[in-house]
Amino acid sequence: MPAHAVGDPAVAGSAFDPALSWRLHPQVAVRPEPFGALLYHFGTRKLSFLKNRTILAVVNSLDDHPDARSALRAAGVDEPDEAPYLHALSVLVTSNMLTPKESQ
Amino acid sequence: MTSVAPVPRLIEQFEQGLDAPICLTWELTYACNLACVHCLSSSGKRDPRELSTRQCMDIIDELERMQVFYVNIGGGEPTVRPDFWELVDYATAHHVGVKFSTNGLRITPEVAARLAASDYVDVQISLDGATAEVNDAVRGPGSFEMATRALENLAAAGFADAKISVVVTRHNVDQLDEFKALADGYGATLRITRLRPSGRGADVWDELHPTPEQQVTLYDWLVARGEGVLTGDSFFHLSGLGAPGALAGLNMCGAGRVVCLIDPVGDVYACPFAIHDRFLAGNVVRDNGFDNVWKNAPLFRELREPQSAGACGSCGHYDACRGGCMAAKFFTGLPLDGPDPECVEGYGVPALATERDKPRPSADHSRGKPIMLTLSTRPPAKPCNESPI
Numbered sequence: 001m002p003a004h005a006v007g008d009p010a011v012a013g014s015a016f017d018p019a020l021s022w023r024l025h026p027q028v029a030v031r032p033e034p035f036g037a038l039l040y041h042f043g044t045r046k047l048s049f050l051k052n053r054t055i056l057a058v059v060n061s062l063d064d065h066p067d068a069r070s071a072l073r074a075a076g077v078d079e080p081d082e083a084p085y086l087h088a089l090s091v092l093v094t095s096n097m098l099t100p101k102e103s104q
Numbered sequence: 105m106t107s108v109a110p111v112p113r114l115i116e117q118f119e120q121g122l123d124a125p126i127c128l129t130w131e132l133t134y135a136c137n138l139a140c141v142h143c144l145s146s147s148g149k150r151d152p153r154e155l156s157t158r159q160c161m162d163i164i165d166e167l168e169r170m171q172v173f174y175v176n177i178g179g180g181e182p183t184v185r186p187d188f189w190e191l192v193d194y195a196t197a198h199h200v201g202v203k204f205s206t207n208g209l210r211i212t213p214e215v216a217a218r219l220a221a222s223d224y225v226d227v228q229i230s231l232d233g234a235t236a237e238v239n240d241a242v243r244g245p246g247s248f249e250m251a252t253r254a255l256e257n258l259a260a261a262g263f264a265d266a267k268i269s270v271v272v273t274r275h276n277v278d279q280l281d282e283f284k285a286l287a288d289g290y291g292a293t294l295r296i297t298r299l300r301p302s303g304r305g306a307d308v309w310d311e312l313h314p315t316p317e318q319q320v321t322l323y324d325w326l327v328a329r330g331e332g333v334l335t336g337d338s339f340f341h342l343s344g345l346g347a348p349g350a351l352a353g354l355n356m357c358g359a360g361r362v363v364c365l366i367d368p369v370g371d372v373y374a375c376p377f378a379i380h381d382r383f384l385a386g387n388v389v390r391d392n393g394f395d396n397v398w399k400n401a402p403l404f405r406e407l408r409e410p411q412s413a414g415a416c417g418s419c420g421h422y423d424a425c426r427g428g429c430m431a432a433k434f435f436t437g438l439p440l441d442g443p444d445p446e447c448v449e450g451y452g453v454p455a456l457a458t459e460r461d462k463p464r465p466s467a468d469h470s471r472g473k474p475i476m477l478t479l480s481t482r483p484p485a486k487p488c489n490e491s492p493i
Contacts, residue, residue: 045226
């Protein structure tokens with residue numbers, strides 16, 4: 001699983017639908033690391049890890065795409081390989097790191 | 105053989121160190137209104153060489169550049185610094201979140217209202233007993249009342265999700281459910297951490313650290329009831345008691361790799377529990393700033409090298425506990441490449457029974473010697489046995 005939240009209990013976010021458009025929550029900061037990235041949410045005070053550079057590229061480009069799946073394709077993640085990435089995105093949605101674009 | 109989740113790979117990355125700490129503890133002052141018997145920084149008196157407001161702001165600027173998301177500010181009692189709130193505001197304005205630990209001294213209704221208005225400040229109230237009797241025995245008379253009043257003020261001001269921070273001891277380990285209920289009552293989150301033999305803790309660790317049976321109780325409680333309870337990942341020495349991953353969190357020693365400590369005079373130590381010359385990496389003022397110390401200090405470079413499992417190499421639990429806590433071993437006089445004093449396989453017990461050379465503290469800021477109040481259930485035989493007055 002390319003994303004992993006530690007420490008704090010989950011704060012319920014939206015349900016993840018890869019056909020919808022998503023973006024990073026405005027209170028989330030991203031720090032690139034050799035293994036991927038650290039994400040910190042200043043509102044929930046939670047830390048998450050992105051465990052590779054591909055998921056980092058996906059997360060950073062979500063805002064440029066009409067839906068999550070096209071962000072995956074643009075980052076070179078094809079359908080047969082997308083399951084762990086969809087799971088990672090759903091983890092980030094559950095912890096409020098990602099938020100639906102419409103609600104902004 | 106069952107496959108292992110990719111988490112260990114991340115741990116290996118972390119063991120080689122990151123360009124900036126994930127989390128940093130900053131003791132702003134050694135001054136404290138309390139004199140807890142187990143204080144890991146031996147706090148009491150202010151150090152006259154304490155960093156100035158400007159020097160603290162320079163550190164915050166560096167942390168912002170390094171993208172350190174937040175600092176855990178402590179002490180001493182950090183709120184006794186006259187510039188404390190100024191520094192908190194400066195940090196949050198520079199995208200460095202603040203989580204500060206306090207005994208509650210300055211958390212008045214007015215301060216609580218101010219804190220409730222900020223998204224970037226988190227408050228952690230220290231409490232080491234779910235009852236005044238158990239708490240005040242280690243933290244001093246009146247400290248339970250002071251802490252709970254602070255929690256009441258925060259709750260009344262609408263401050264969401266304060267933390268109640270508990271160091272688990274022999275005397276409060278049976279109160280975990282009570283702590284949880286107390287936290288729930290204030291809309292707060294419970295955080296429990298391990299008692300370290302650091303600072304003045306070295307003097308009371310033998311009497312206060314949980315017994316082997318209590319360690320098992322603690323572990324079982326964490327697995328069964330620990331969801332929603334924070335631990336600062338501090339119980340990784342207990343990981344071997346159950347299945348891999350049963351304990352939530354990273355469960356590794358991050359000293360000098362992903363965490364460190366800055367003390368009130370700018371000295372940088374490998375971790376908050378290792379304030380001793382042996383773990384001193386450098387000084388932010390003398391050694392060209394924090395970034396340089398973090399990246400280049402010989403001590404930190406050494407800690408990021410692969411560590412020897414030493415005497416633990418043949419133990420089946422080594423992958424789980426990684427030999428336990430460096431500071432716990434050091435301050436109890438055990439070899440760093442041997443078992444943790446609270447090793448779940450019981451190897452710590454005979455090690456503690458041998459002749460040990462406990463290191464002398466490098467510094468002591470105590471205002472005299474704090475005395476642990478005894479928890480007695482029987483009245484003393486003669487009144488003068490209890491009180492010299």
